[in-house]
Amino acid sequence: MAQQVEVVRKVLSRGYNISPEALAFLLERNLEELDSLLDSVPDKAVIELEDLKEALKRIKKRAERRLYETGEDVGGVRIIKSPTNLGVKGSSDEFIELMRRRFQFLKSLLVKKSGVDPIPISNLLNSTSRNGDRVLVVGMILEKRVLRDFSIRIVIDDESGSIPVIFKKGSRYWDKADKIPVDSVIAIKGTFINGRLYADSFRIPDLNGELVEPGSASGKVALISDIHMGSRYFNEQAFERFVRWLNSKYAKDVKFLVICGDLVDGIGVYPNQEEELKIVDVYKQFQLASSFLERIPRDVKVIYIPGNHEPVRQAEPQPVVPEEYLDHLLEVRPDLIALPNPAMIGIGDVRILLYHGRSLNAVFKHIPGLQPIRPETVVEAMRWILRLRHLAPIYGEHPIAPESEDWLLIDQVPHVLHVGHIHVYGVGEYNGVKIVNSGTFENETPYIKSLGIEVTVGKAPILDLKSREVEVKDFSS
Ligand SMILES: [Fe+2]
Ligand SMILES: [Fe+2]
Numbered sequence: 001m002a003q004q005v006e007v008v009r010k011v012l013s014r015g016y017n018i019s020p021e022a023l024a025f026l027l028e029r030n031l032e033e034l035d036s037l038l039d040s041v042p043d044k045a046v047i048e049l050e051d052l053k054e055a056l057k058r059i060k061k062r063a064e065r066r067l068y069e070t071g072e073d074v075g076g077v078r079i080i081k082s083p084t085n086l087g088v089k090g091s092s093d094e095f096i097e098l099m100r101r102r103f104q105f106l107k108s109l110l111v112k113k114s115g116v117d118p119i120p121i122s123n124l125l126n127s128t129s130r131n132g133d134r135v136l137v138v139g140m141i142l143e144k145r146v147l148r149d150f151s152i153r154i155v156i157d158d159e160s161g162s163i164p165v166i167f168k169k170g171s172r173y174w175d176k177a178d179k180i181p182v183d184s185v186i187a188i189k190g191t192f193i194n195g196r197l198y199a200d201s202f203r204i205p206d207l208n209g210e211l212v213e214p215g216s217a218s219g220k221v222a223l224i225s226d227i228h229m230g231s232r233y234f235n236e237q238a239f240e241r242f243v244r245w246l247n248s249k250y251a252k253d254v255k256f257l258v259i260c261g262d263l264v265d266g267i268g269v270y271p272n273q274e275e276e277l278k279i280v281d282v283y284k285q286f287q288l289a290s291s292f293l294e295r296i297p298r299d300v301k302v303i304y305i306p307g308n309h310e311p312v313r314q315a316e317p318q319p320v321v322p323e324e325y326l327d328h329l330l331e332v333r334p335d336l337i338a339l340p341n342p343a344m345i346g347i348g349d350v351r352i353l354l355y356h357g358r359s360l361n362a363v364f365k366h367i368p369g370l371q372p373i374r375p376e377t378v379v380e381a382m383r384w385i386l387r388l389r390h391l392a393p394i395y396g397e398h399p400i401a402p403e404s405e406d407w408l409l410i411d412q413v414p415h416v417l418h419v420g421h422i423h424v425y426g427v428g429e430y431n432g433v434k435i436v437n438s439g440t441f442e443n444e445t446p447y448i449k450s451l452g453i454e455v456t457v458g459k460a461p462i463l464d465l466k467s468r469e470v471e472v473k474d475f476s477s
Pocket of ligand 1: 154226227228307309421422423
């Protein structure tokens with residue numbers, strides 16, 4: 001009875017009249033379903049059973065379109081990796097388990113490359129006969145500091161225990177060790193003396209020789225991100241030029257468009273952001289985005305992942321943008337492929353790893369030699385992500401959800417790594433992997449300026465799938 005009253009109340013509050021058959025149909029549904037059902041019925045005087053059935057079909061279809069499964073092929077785009085079953089309690093046990101899984105995977109890569117089994121740290125520490133031995137250990141860097149004599153002291157940790165490791169100033173690997181940030185998993189060869197390891201060489205997971213040249217793929221992919229619609233600083237003219245170019249004969253080979261997060265500016269992303277907003281309603285920001293999306297040529301497949309400005313869970317991996325916002329985009333592009341952040345897609349045989357790039361802030365902060373932020377250093381920062389085989393290699397600088405799988409690990413090496421977020425474009429390569437940062441369509445904001453970043457506005461990298469060459473098109477003027 002209570003349910004019946006609630007259903008009638010909801011229907012009436014929206015000003016609908018409803019036929020008895022339609023009411024009976026609604027009473028069979030659960031209350032959560034009711035709102036989206038009523039959102040989807042046509043605007044007419046009396047809602048009939050048929051209207052509700054049609055609406056339900058539409059909703060189901062939309063839901064199917066959104067939740068792409070790994071392995072699925074959607075109009076020439078294969079979904080290789082799409083984080084699913086997201087939802088955690090955030091307990092410390094879950095975090096410990098996440099770090100353990102990360103350690104185990106990266107350790108297995110290192111063991112494979114070294115061809116030697118490492119000694120568990122506790123075995124080393126507990127044996128009296130090991131003093132003076134040369135050994136191999138694998139651990140995750142817990143802490144790192146430079147000593148008064150400029151030697152580097154790190155503490156590494158495996159499943160069994162932890163040990164201090166010293167890289168003497170002037171030793172062959174000192175410079176390299178200086179660059180390795182905390183939380184990296186590292187295999188160290190050195191001499192064990194009185195409870196410490198004096199390192200003479202080390203290895204990080206890295207990638208070399210693992211990438212198989214892709215077979216066939218053709219067409220071009222426009223890679224963009226950080227458009228920030230709704231911001232006062234959104235460079236609408238530059239984006240307008242980009243959309244016109246996509247519609248021109250010069251872009252007829254462009255068959256895919258990837259939007260790698262921060263499509264809208266969102267609200268409340270950082271303190272006083274509202275002062276930088278032109279559109280303070282996030283729905284209206286999505287409406288503006290859909291007005292542009294509508295004008296992207298129909299034969300261009302659009303792929304979209306969220307960034308830290310989208311109204312969705314901030315902890316990575318981020319789920320797909322919720323449907324209440326996405327609906328604005330789906331209305332004009334029902335074939336839009338909305339995926340979580342990160343995600344990996346395959347076009348032809350080319351694998352493209354998409355990640356918004358929030359971890360770049362920590363990479364720039366913790367790895368020496370990457371400042372100032374310029375196209376060259378953006379590429380170098382992204383090389384570090386590949387070398388460390390993790391999209392967020394330094395833990396604790398932005399929220400990570402301890403999911404039952406570490407979706408940020410780079411287990412399958414991509415042919416192309418596409419990242420945004422830093423608002424400075426960069427194109428380069430690392431051991432066969434094309435590296436692309438897509439810059440931004442937002443002019444310098446006071447916030448970005450305070451970070452000392454010189455933004456590159458209105459540049460769109462265009463990837464040729466066949467040659468894997470990237471041409472950076474400039475729409476800034
Ligand atoms: Fe951004
Ligand atoms: Fe961002």
